[in-house]
Amino acid sequence: MLQHFGPQVINLLAAVLLLLAFAMLSQRRILSLINLFAAQGFVLFLSTALVAALTDQKHLYVSAAVTLVLKVTLLPWILHRLIRRLNVKWDVETLINIPTTMLVGILLVILAFNLAAPISQLAGTVTRSTLGIALASMLLSFMMMITRSKAVPQVIGFLSMENGLFFAATAAVYGMPMVVELGVALDVLVAALILGIFIFEIRERFDTLDTRHLEKLKEH
């Protein structure tokens, strides 16, 4: 039963992940952005747990648990607290308008699938068809970082990029070694904290969270 439907469900989850990535790209409100990020984490948790059950890899259960704790609860909580303290719930201003962004995003997805095709042929895992999606969602998150001008969405874009990477790791090679995975998880946490401090500093200095004002720091 599980062996039969498992790969199908993973494909479904991968599709949801990509959908969420597009949703984040088009979302204007920071609060919803955080919720989408949490949802993406949850999908990631489900798929990792499923891969673990399918392939009977004990360490993947641990990484699924880490994902649940870190990306579904802890990081969204930190981000929520951050925007409450900064009092920024208003709409996000984008540098490029959203429809254009979506079009570029679609191009990126095609490119990602194209790139991942030869690698998927090599990978012998049950999840190999999802590699293209993982790459695509990573590129989309990167794209989101570029198109936003405020600091908080950029941080969310950075964190969600890590989600794409993590999904790529589980999809192509059944996860990384435990040490690497724990290290990356810790890195993400530390990055979130440090970026949080940066955001406070930016507001302190420039009275705004718009990173366009950092242009003043340029050497002339």
Next chain:
Amino acid sequence: MPSLDATLLLIAAWLAIGLAGMLAPRSLRLASRVLFPGGAVAGLALAAVALQAIFGSPASRVLPLGLPDLPFHARIDALSAFFLLLLGAVAAGISTFACGYLRAGEGQPPGLQCLCYHAFLASMAAVLVADDAYFFMVAWETMALSSFFLVTSDHRHAEIRRAGYLYLLIAHLGAISILLCFGALQAGTGDYTFDAMRRIEQPAGWATVAFLLALAGFGAKAGVVPLHVWLPEAHPAAPSPVSALMSAVMLKTAVYGMLRVTLDLIGLPLWWWGVIALAAGLVSALFGIVFAAVQTDMKRLLAYSSIENIGLIMSGFGLTLLFRGFSMGTLAALALTATLYHCLNHAFFKSLLFLSAGSVLHATRERSLDRLGGLIQRMPWVAWCALVGTVAIAGLPPLNGFVSEWLLLQAFLFTPGLPHAYMNMLVPIAAAAIALAAALSGYVMVKFYGVIFLGQPREARLSETHDAGPWERTGLLWLAAGCVALGLAPVTVISLLDPITRSATGYGIGSHAGSWLFLAPIEPQRASYSPLLFFVVATLLVVVTWLSVRVFYHGRVRRSGPWDCGFPHLDARMQDTAEGFGQPVRHIFEPFFRVTLETPSPLDSRPRYRDLVEDRLWYWLYLPVARAVERVTVLVTVLQRGRISVYLMYSFATLLLLLLFVR
């Protein structure tokens, strides 16, 4: 316990002591009464272990450290054991001194200094036992970084930060060069263990590349001209125990690296490498001592003197290569013995002098020679210990400096036997240059000692200074005792060096270096030296003179004012200054310096005299390079847009390009 395991344990002990300092970073009592004494004991233990290991057979082991599939290899043989002995023995003295030297509120908190200091010691020991390029570079860089943090310990001063930056810059340039040298040595096999490098027979071209890279890389660390500029900046900036450690031991690890690469890893050197090393050494020796003569800051003076001594060591090393290249084994062994002996000697007397300078600095808060004077009255302990160091560094018998310089000159005097006509003509000139450097170093040391400790105090407040405390005295006495022992027992020391020269050149001079009384490195008819006899005769002469004065002198003392040339107001400021003492050298060696002189006009009511002596190399070599780098960076700044989105765009585009490229 095998000596290698004991050494590794002691390295771990130093690291643990350093980390223990972080338990209570602000506690001066913990650092100065528990941790630094512990470090000194570990140093003594290391010296004892290394002393045994010199005569033992080489031992190696793979450590459970490092990256997966790339473990650290450690090995101890006679060469590394000798340098470990040097490190342990000198570090014991310096750590003991540091117990009394640490003060609250100076620089970093004591716990942090303790961490850096012991990490520095441990990394130097690790460099000496490393047996693969990876471990070596890790230890080497740890050494550079920990010493950088020690140098900038008082980082509130802009010039100290500048000195630290310069030091770090040149250390990194050197490290890159060393890394490339190992790359050349592994000869495309991908095996970076020293064992594999030993086995490879290098073609002459690659061996030369490796040698030149090693010379540049280790030379940058040792302070060989023209890569010496960091040395006179960093040594005065660091706290005195750190300057002592850097000058006495860290420079020697560079010498160790050079010996290890050329004599062990490459194996058989080409003769003309020796000429390059010899030339670099001679230039450094002369340059260093001439600059030392015109310094007015006591620690800068000592730093320049370190350049001179490294120059002497380098020329001994060059001579070793020269003899070895012509397969003249015994003479190569003699030159190598002189080189190693001088390493040991310099470690002892230079740390002694740096620590004495540190005591003076603490007692008077003054580094400028022109404001010191007459301190022998106020600080007799420091003054007498410094006298031992001064006599040793000036190369006077019966102390240790004489022995190694004498051995070096002996080695030079044998060069007429070289089977190369031009070398036969040129090397005697080199010997003359060495003799000149040795003589000038005597001159510089008379200036150093005379201006600080003799004469009258040049400032009123100097009469309130106090002598060094018991910890500092113990450290100074230990190092002074080392200088005396190394001077009086040369035959014993040379027998210690025997296993090294045997493994490096196939010959040793220890077995026939003479009896316990006479040192005769080649044969007694040619030259021999007996420090004990010299010492006994000199002591007897002093005693006899003293006794005869006691017996024959009438004992009536008449006190009166000194002859004052008819000028009645003599005061302490009329003594010969450091500036004045260096004046003849400045005139004779004018082309070496870039002098800026401001003399007041005779009508000036508030006359000020200022003169600035600078290093020409700074203007000829360093500033042009710095300007060129600056010009290139201006081109790169076009990329700097100041917008995060643009920067992200750069990475995004790079990522996409790379993905398309690998496809």
